[in-house]
Amino acid sequence: MPVAPTHTTMNQFVSAGNQLLVGGMPISRLAEQVGQTPFYAYDRNLLRSRVAELRAALPENVKLHFAMKANPMPAVVGFMAGQVDGIDVASAGELKIALDAGANPSEISFAGPGKRNSELRQAVAAGVLINIESFREIDILADISHELELAARVAVRVNPDFELKGSGMKMGGGPKQFGVDAELVPELLERVGEKKLAFEGFHLFAGSQNLKPESICEAQQKSYDLALALSRHAPSPVRFLNLGGGFGIPYFPGEKRLDLAPIGDNLKQLSHRAKTDFPNASLVIELGRYLVGEAGIYVSRIVDRKISRGHTFLVVDGGLNHHLSASGNFGQVIRKNYPVTIGNHVNADQTEIASVVGPLCTPLDILADRMTLAVSVPGDLVVVFQSGAYGASASPQRFLGHPEVIEVLV
Numbered sequence: 120m121p122v123a124p125t126h127t128t129m130n131q132f133v134s135a136g137n138q139l140l141v142g143g144m145p146i147s148r149l150a151e152q153v154g155q156t157p158f159y160a161y162d163r164n165l166l167r168s169r170v171a172e173l174r175a176a177l178p179e180n181v182k183l184h185f186a187m188k189a190n191p192m193p194a195v196v197g198f199m200a201g202q203v204d205g206i207d208v209a210s211a212g213e214l215k216i217a218l219d220a221g222a223n224p225s226e227i228s229f230a231g232p233g234k235r236n237s238e239l240r241q242a243v244a245a246g247v248l249i250n251i252e253s254f255r256e257i258d259i260l261a262d263i264s265h266e267l268e269l270a271a272r273v274a275v276r277v278n279p280d281f282e283l284k285g286s287g288m289k290m291g292g293g294p295k296q297f298g299v300d301a302e303l304v305p306e307l308l309e310r311v312g313e314k315k316l317a318f319e320g321f322h323l324f325a326g327s328q329n330l331k332p333e334s335i336c337e338a339q340q341k342s343y344d345l346a347l348a349l350s351r352h353a354p355s356p357v358r359f360l361n362l363g364g365g366f367g368i369p370y371f372p373g374e375k376r377l378d379l380a381p382i383g384d385n386l387k388q389l390s391h392r393a394k395t396d397f398p399n400a401s402l403v404i405e406l407g408r409y410l411v412g413e414a415g416i417y418v419s420r421i422v423d424r425k426i427s428r429g430h431t432f433l434v435v436d437g438g439l440n441h442h443l444s445a446s447g448n449f450g451q452v453i454r455k456n457y458p459v460t461i462g463n464h465v466n467a468d469q470t471e472i473a474s475v476v477g478p479l480c481t482p483l484d485i486l487a488d489r490m491t492l493a494v495s496v497p498g499d500l501v502v503v504f505q506s507g508a509y510g511a512s513a514s515p516q517r518f519l520g521h522p523e524v525i526e527v528l529v
């Protein structure tokens with residue numbers, strides 16, 4: 120029976136004795152406080168220190184936005200709103216959470232390929248920046264601006280003519296549903312001017328989950344150069360230049376944390392160039408997963424321990440219905456294990472090879488496939504690390520009718 124390779128230690132969480140500590144509390148006690156399993160716990164100290172780490176590595180004048188689709192829990196968005204310079208939303212539902220959280224509307228931007236008329240209207244009324252992704256949106260926004268007597272604030276989301284190399288998920292280059300193809304942008308900008316929308320800048324987002332600094336730097340440079348070329352067609356000076364993000368986190372064996380130093384250097388050069396090319400503009404980067412992913416864990420409890428033909432299965436009370444990504448069914452081509460531990464036996468001497476599976480009637484419901492884990496019994500707590508992004512909100516919670524997962528910020 121092949122055993123899964125091991126991960127880099129998830130050293131952002133420390134332990135005391137056999138207990139993983141979350142927000143300073145032993146995991147067994149935290150489970151009592153929460154009152155039920157499964158749950159997600161997000162550690163606010165880790166959120167804060169991640170932002171501090173980024174600020175230290177990036178030039179001071181680069182603005183840091185949180186793409187809240189990575190974790191829309193209201194308490195997390197509220198906390199992050201106080202840490203970053205702006206929130207990026209992708210629906211009117213997210214816009215509501217961001218506004219409730221106290222985010223400044225002048226620093227909220229709204230992107231997404233199919234914004235409904237009602238969503239555009241809400242965004243204009245709120246005074247947030249709308250990243251235009253089609254010619255249709257211009258005409259609708261012009262009507263809304265006229266009716267509300269409020270100029271729509273817009274940036275143009277460009278579908279670049281290049282890709283983010285080595286990215287988990289590509290969102291630019293080639294034919295895409297996102298943004299407007301770079302070659303059509305001059306014509307679009309003319310229309311923005313004719314319709315008297317308040318043009319404020321460009322938004323480029325090439326891809327996601329990238330662990331190669333050189334690819335991220337290259338995409339940032341190309342995005343900058345493309346925005347510079349397109350800015351010659353702009354109806355007014357650029358005020359925001361959003362160069363995207365794509366910073367990844369390590370999930371799988373062999374992956375290492377992203378080296379921020381070269382990215383910081385690259386952004387320093389770009390922000391230096393921007394002083395002459397875009398004298399009125401702020402450079403923005405927007406990150407989701409990188410800000411929140413490592414600060415979260417998913418905790419489930421072992422319900423049953425079964426041996427099937429020599430293979431040990433730990434059946435827990437949660438699974439793909441709460442954590443689709445960890446099950447390998449959210450965009451992965453080949454299933455690989457997230458880092459997993461038994462949270463109340465983190466320093467156990469006795470280990471075994473076991474698979475952690477959920478209660479759903481589908482073989483896709485796997486949280487760990489043949490990993491080396493502490494020997495454990497029903498009642499023990501299985502922890503999945505790197506679970507702060509694309510967890511609860513990105514999972515089919517109603518599938519098979521189990522209770523919804525609880526989320527806590529500690």
Ligand SMILES: *Cc1c(COP(=O)(O)O)cnc(C)c1O
Nearest residue numbers: 186189324327328365406407408
């Ligand atoms: C999803 C998304 C993000 C966040 O991506 P991460 O990989 O979580 O950092 C940022 N910007 C846009 C436009 C997105 O669609």
